[in-house]
Amino acid sequence: MHGRTGRLWLVGLLVMTCPSAVTLAADSALPATRQLVLVVVPDWSSPRGTLSCHERNGPTWQRARARVPVTIGAAGCGWGLGLVSGDGTEPLKREGDGRSPAGVFAIGAAFGAAERLDTGLAYRPMSGHHWCVDAPGSPHYNRIVDDREVGPGAVRGTEPMRRDLHLDGDQCYAVGFVIHHNAAAAPGRGSCIFAHPWKDSATPTAGCTALAEDELRGILAWLQADAAPRFALLPAAEHRRRWRDWDLPEPEATP
Numbered sequence: 696m697h698g699r700t701g702r703l704w705l706v707g708l709l710v711m712t713c714p715s716a717v718t719l720a721a722d723s724a725l726p727a728t729r730q731l732v733l734v735v736v737p738d739w740s741s742p743r744g745t746l747s748c749h750e751r752n753g754p755t756w757q758r759a760r761a762r763v764p765v766t767i768g769a770a771g772c773g774w775g776l777g778l779v780s781g782d783g784t785e786p787l788k789r790e791g792d793g794r795s796p797a798g799v800f801a802i803g804a805a806f807g808a809a810e811r812l813d814t815g816l817a818y819r820p821m822s823g824h825h826w827c828v829d830a831p832g833s834p835h836y837n838r839i840v841d842d843r844e845v846g847p848g849a850v851r852g853t854e855p856m857r858r859d860l861h862l863d864g865d866q867c868y869a870v871g872f873v874i875h876h877n878a879a880a881a882p883g884r885g886s887c888i889f890a891h892p893w894k895d896s897a898t899p900t901a902g903c904t905a906l907a908e909d910e911l912r913g914i915l916a917w918l919q920a921d922a923a924p925r926f927a928l929l930p931a932a933e934h935r936r937r938w939r940d941w942d943l944p945e946p947e948a949t950p
Contacts, residue, residue, distance in 0.1 A: 730924040731756065732802065732890070732914065733944060734904055738930050739786055739797075740771040742899035746906060748914060749944045750922070756944040759917060765906045767795035769899035772928060774798060775876045776884055779941055788876070788885045788902070790831055795902050795928060796876040796885055799941060802924040803873030805915055806839075806889075808857060813912070815919035816872060823860045826850035827887035837877055837886035854887050867891050867905070870912060874904070874926050890914075890926070904928065 729751055736744030744767060748760040773786035775796020781787075788796040804817040812818045824842045828835040828850060835849060842850045858865035871891035877884045885902060893905035904926075918924050927943060935946050 727923045728925045729922040730759075730918060731944065732918075732924065732926045734765055734767065734926075734928040735931050735934050735946075736767060736772060736928070738771070738932070739773070741930075742767055742769050742771060746904070747944070748917060758944075760913065763906055763910045764896060765904050766893050766896065766899045767904050767928065768902045769793040771795070772797040772930065775800070775888075776878070776881060777801070777876055778925065790829065790883045790885050792885075793901060795900070795904060796874070796888055797928050797930070797933070799925055799927045799943075801875040802918065802926050803875050805870070805872045805918075806856065806868070807870035808859060808868070809870075812870065812915065814915040815917075815921075816915065816924075817920055821856040821868070823855075823857045825856035827854040827856060829854050829886045831882040836882060837880040866908075867894065869908065870915065872915060872918070
């Protein structure tokens, strides 16, 4: 992810603690992280849930910010490819299925329309030349690219990172951060997964996690790259089943 703006960068770029996109042993789920963004939804088919931020200096997670509502994929969620994920059973996240990926993922760079952003993450300002490639057959699948470098034909029909410029002022990518799903770019397993501002609290996404822009900006200001932050999304039953093994915060009374 580090390098000059405009170079290719993986949406699901692997961190050094995760040499492959396969499921890790449970006891190595979050070996070094001190910050966690946790999304819990009622069930696999729900397009809405809640997001909470947690931090720790030792073994115990503490809530760092108030819990807020989010929207996810219109079809709910399915197991993605991340630091920790399911055992290969359905539902699985696939390209174009309207599901958000479930599991535990590294948080990558922040991005946005402005030249600068208040965040402890690496930041990549986007221009009208930046696109996220969601075509499974492309050699740039699940990468954000600059069409001045890869050519306009390579990004035809893919996702513009400046939706405000290409899609009638749409502000959904005004600011956000990358969720490292499908780092190995397995064809058809899903691409271009971000946290970004929602259109409104009733509108689901195509597979990302969306929330109020002011809340997202607060989270971006809180996140620190040197804390190895992680993002987790799980249905409530899976959270209750896996939180100890996956070293997640203990479930609260309601999702």
